[in-house]
Amino acid sequence: MLNNGTLLLVGCGKMGGAMLQGWLDRGLEGAQVAIVDPSAKAPYMQPFVDKGVQAVEALEDLDGAFKPDYILFAVKPQMIDATITSYQSYAKQGAVFLSVIAGKKISFFEDNLGSDAAVVRTMPNTPAAVSRGMTVLYANKNVSQAQADICEGLMAAVGETAWLDAENQIDAVTGVSGSGPAYIFYLAECLAQAGVDAGLPKELAQKLADTTVSGAGELLRLSDDSPSQLRVNVTSPNGTTQAALEVLMADDGLQPVMSKAVAAAAKRSKELS
Template sequence: MGCTLLLVGCGKMGGAMLDGWLASGIASRVVVVEPSGVPEAFAGNPAVSGAAGVDALPDGFQPDVVVLAVKPQVMDGMIAAYRALVRPGTVFLSVAAGKTIASFEASLGAEAAIVRAMPNTPAAIGRGMTVAVPNAAVSDAQVALCETLLGAVGDVAWVRDESLMDAVTAVSGSGPAYVFLLAECLAKAGEASGLPADLALRLARATVSGAGELLHRSSQGADELRKAVTSPGGTTQAALNVLMDGEGLQPLLDKAVAAAAKRSRELAG
């Protein structure tokens, strides 16, 4: 028997998670809160129904999990209305970037079981990376349930120190953008070396995605895979001498991740 869910917000991330839950059979019943109704992709599924808001939920509806998947800037104006759903058997799972556990406790009460999670966009293809942190009211069974829900769209890791979520946001939350930028820059470098633009883009796209898949499937570490491509004195080594020098890729990424983590702390208040 699957669990009963209330999904508040069914945009890209909420929709990706709902896809995963339905495909895996995790959820036996999902009520989606969307002012415009259940998205067309899920409208014909008997396990999914819609509500325009918390006041329009079915009588007696007591979800196992309330998944908060609205934009962070919308959260403050709507979360207090969900306090009526707080009970020992319900856990609130937020995937809203930057919204702290303390901010939810201020609206829902300290007794509310709350899990703060940071997914990333590859969740849309079932290859996401999510890190989550629970508050003191979350039971072991609720941790396991949230892990199952988040695991439907990728890998899941847990931390107990919420302050680490700023670094998590900077590495995995924002990280896909860094990889896409790498593909952009590699394509432009190919053009600068004389390749036609369309071929340079094709080579960069296939190389970045293929290398990522190889890293995903391999039991070897990234350093070992890098060394396997690199012949001493060869072309790859010549490029790596530039990328790995004192002003190369590592210090640049250190600065980028630090800047993202700093901004995450600022947005969290």
């Protein structure tokens, strides 16, 4: 992923930790990675340290001999405001900056690191924690093709990737894949409640819903058929599925509700930026 380069991970919470585990699982040497995180001495960090990863609580504690080629920010938006200028020297040395921070545009990094800084903004989602994420990327003009390829390889450690043509598309991406897992979880909740309403015990209804949602997702992932074709495949004429779909596909059914939900998320993403 990094060839022989080095990477500094700023923030090793759920997302940062999932990415780091993915890199190590794919063969990245621990010595190629350093972590800056206030919880660097926490027990959950020890497995990374055991693999040769340097973990420090603050940037000034980093071994001076460690010169990162790539720096990935995986912290809360409010945390980066207070620390971003500490990384200016690395920008001058030619490091590439990746961000998984919601709401922070590339202009934020250019303003604080310098207009010549190489920056890649990304938007992953929570299934990255189980290496089933979806990440989109957008790079500024200072990122070379070779650097972009390495950045994509790093994000591919936790799932699928895609590049955007324009940074403002991230707002719509947030509405679809960024916030999308929550919609699916809520679908599982609603499906289970519908089962209870139809007379099933709560525990059984939830198991049926959870397994159906996760199983259908895996079928979609493994199948060559489109979602539309998979739907047709399980819909017998005048059968039970068709009866249900006539409700879900009505003019006031699922599609207009989902479109409104995505639009609301995209609007909020724009406001946060």
